[in-house]
Amino acid sequence: MPGFANPLETWNARFAGDDYLFGEEPNDFVQREAPRLPRGATVLCVADGEGRNSVWLAQQGHAVTAFDFAPNAVAKAKRLAAARNVAVDHRIGDVYDWPWTAAQYDAVVVVFIQFVPPEERGAVFAGLRAAMKPGGLLLLEGYRPEQVDYGTGGPPRREHMYTREWLAHEFADWDVLLLDAYDAEVREGRGHRGMSALVDLVARRPAA
């Protein structure tokens, strides 16, 4: 990750323990918005960590591919899938060289990728867009800059966060189904805990 020393080693070490840093239950936003997905959707979970979201989506009957760059996280994601008796295509991969156009999905799920610095965001978001089929859905939850004052998750860098206005501008050419900026209590393992400044986006890629 540009801007941080040894981000891969840092993240991998965070995932070295037996517990699940962000818990084993899916993110609330993912749970709330997943009913918008068509039955048996193909889904890509980006920087999926220890698999809480990918595994839950597979339990809902979706065909899920997920990647994260930390091998310890991917190993635990595979264990969670096995424990829940579902199949997920869990891979080791980096957002900065993921083959975004190699496959297109009915939905792309992106939860808390605030590690991406502003100078890399354009390229990463171009990748996310390209990974969606025409008519496909992007489900994205991130932190707003105010999150740095809460200090309850995410890096202490305002410029890594999204404003509602930035997302509205970025997806002005898509059908925005939900764009909500709000504060809420988050309880996701040890990693995300307490009042948080969130922004949720659900947007549909225009049909070709």
Ligand SMILES: C[S@@+](CC[C@H](N)C(=O)[O-])C[C@H]1O[C@@H](n2cnc3c(N)ncnc32)[C@H](O)[C@@H]1O
């Ligand atoms: C805050 S966690 C969120 C994990 C997951 N989305 C969730 O909600 O549980 C951020 C994740 O990004 C991963 N990550 C950081 N830099 C990455 C990169 N360059 N490519 C892929 N994954 C990365 C970390 O390993 C970590 O799992």
